[in-house]
Amino acid sequence: MGKLKASIIAIAVVASVGVGISGCSSGSANASSDSSGCQPSRGKVTLDYWGWQDHGKAAVEEFNKTHKNIQVKYNALASGNVAYQNYFDALKAGNQPDVAMIEYDHLANFRAQNDLTNIAGCAPVKNLKKAVVPWTYSQVTLGGNDLYATPLDTAPLALYYRTDIFKQYGLTVPKTWADYMADAQKLKSENPAIAMTTFAPQDGPGVLTGLIWQAGAEPYSYQGSKFVIDMHSAPIQKVADYWQQMIDKGLVNTSIEPLTPAQYKGWSDGTIATAIGAVWEQDIMKTNAASASGKWAVAELPQWTAGDSAGGNWGGSTTAVLKGTKHPYEAAVFADWLATNPDASKAIYQNSGTGSSIQYSNSGALDTPQPYYNNQKTLQVFQKMSEGTNHNFAWSPDQTNLNGYISDALTGAFNGSSTVLKSLEAAQAKAVADLKSQSIPVVSK
Structure with a gap:
């Protein structure tokens, strides 16, 4: 898939x-x-x-x-x-x-x-x-x-979380992104050896884009014969600023790339408390963190506004x-x-x-209990996230290259030479130049 x-x-x-x-x-x-x-x-x-x-x-x-x-x-x-x-x-x-x-x-x-x-x-x-x-x-x-x-x-996103870690440190399953940051801060104060989650430059085209989608941003659109790219919108700024705070406060592990043995080890040994991942990540977790069976559960994504059920996709x-x-x-x-x-x-x-x-x-196919997740009916959670996904989100005609520009630019946000927002803006500038080189009419906002 x-x-x-x-x-x-x-x-x-x-x-x-x-x-x-x-x-x-x-x-x-x-x-x-x-x-x-x-x-x-x-x-x-x-x-x-x-x-x-x-x-x-x-x-x-x-x-x-x-x-x-x-x-x-x-x-x-x-x-x-x-x-x-x-x-x-x-x-x-x-x-x-x-x-x-x-x-x-x-x-x-x-x-x-x-x-x-x-x-x-x-x-x-x-x-x-x-x-x-x-x-x-x-x-x-x-x-x-x-x-x-x-x-x-x-491929709807949801929040995977370690039930044992949440219980041990008195964390509540976050309903909002403010709750999630509060959980991360509490966990760090209690046990700095456990990261709330991982976040690396390679997460940009996947998780970060999905979270931008969830926030209601529409960075790519078409106006007649022109393609419009906008990495400066208020929803994007909100998401970028949030994750910049998570990085600056040391609430995420920034050294572990997604879907690597290092991440699987963290999922297994309890040094990673949550994962923001798509539905397909269930099978990857089962296979590569088998020893943690029964310790993980799935919740809806935290929301920007309490009571919402907006979804994102990866x-x-x-x-x-x-x-x-x-x-x-x-x-x-x-x-x-x-x-x-x-x-x-x-x-x-x-x-x-x-x-x-x-x-x-x-x-009824989504009602199947998942043994690895302590028999939780996890697919129902993912399906609800899918139903709340913004219909208007589109992609760039140069998305293949743009994904690379995002990953490359985000490196600066992690080494202190840039920020998440500036990295997205830098990726936009490269994408615009690339599209113009192919004679594709583009409007940069």
């Missing part, structure tokens, strides 16, 4: 193709191959599908059993850089698959290069909007009326129909099935994740 390090580590994939104004225009028919007149192909059709999800093979096998005239061949790729480089190489050579797994934050990159097929006119997806979690639909339309993919999985993927497919109708059938069919969701998630399908969410 879209849970991999590609979401937090800059992907060194630079497909430097010249992009015209239409490549950025929201809802522009010129931004992709058109699917007008999308009709079923004659006879039996075989689709090529590339991706990296753990259970992709099982989902394809289930689809093939129930669709005799549409068969899918699954090509499992390594995730992140390898997958995207394979896609770009195949597109350049003209031997790309019909459908491909692409993360939400990278979909705009493919659209900007005219590498997607607009399937909005295909009958199989006519009910998609009503069948999926609302915010995921806006992700695959990219703010317009075209449809370039179907949502696959979601990762998640789509099933995109690439340009050049000879079978857009059948590709739409498969993509819609992956997004909406409960059997597809069951094959993909196996009661360990939240999907885009509303029917699956209401099927």
